[in-house]
Amino acid sequence: QPETWNGLYIPRYAAVLVMPWVVHRHRKLWDRPDAFMPERFHPENRERIDRFQYLPFGAGPRVCIGASFAMQEAIIALAILLSRFRFDVTSQTRPWPVQKLTTQPQGGLPMQISRRA
Numbered sequence: 001q002p003e004t005w006n007g008l009y010i011p012r013y014a015a016v017l018v019m020p021w022v023v024h025r026h027r028k029l030w031d032r033p034d035a036f037m038p039e040r041f042h043p044e045n046r047e048r049i050d051r052f053q054y055l056p057f058g059a060g061p062r063v064c065i066g067a068s069f070a071m072q073e074a075i076i077a078l079a080i081l082l083s084r085f086r087f088d089v090t091s092q093t094r095p096w097p098v099q100k101l102t103t104q105p106q107g108g109l110p111m112q113i114s115r116r117a
Ligand code: HEM
Pocket: 056, 057, 058, 059, 060, 061, 062, 063, 064, 065, 066, 067, 069, 070, 071
């Protein structure tokens, strides 16, 4: 049925999407939203992030059931790869986000890979 939410008219059968890309960069939610600040996610800062402010795995009844596995897998893969190899951007590397089913770097992310001594 039609709905009005927050002053916005939503017609019958409208698809309503939550865009994590937008939520994760919202100026009302984040300090310096476009800055690369991994320390936002350090254990001592996690409490300041609301459950619905950061939702890479969704939320609610259809939340990703593989979230814990994915996080563990990513940490193991990154720890092994980064301890053995260096990944450097090249002059051709121009990261630009494109929205597919997931957000991806346009044309991939070509990098110079070298073995660590
Ligand atoms: C970084 C990796 C991953 C990301 C970012 C991710 C993200 C998501 C998101 C956003 C959803 C939708 C949540 C919603 O509808 O609200 C989802 C659902 C789901 N994910 Fe993942 N996921 C990841 C890895 C995995 C892995 C490794 C598995 C399985 C081993 C998995 C299994 C599922 C399943 C089965 C659903 C559907 C849950 C349902 O509809 O009840 N995901 N995931």
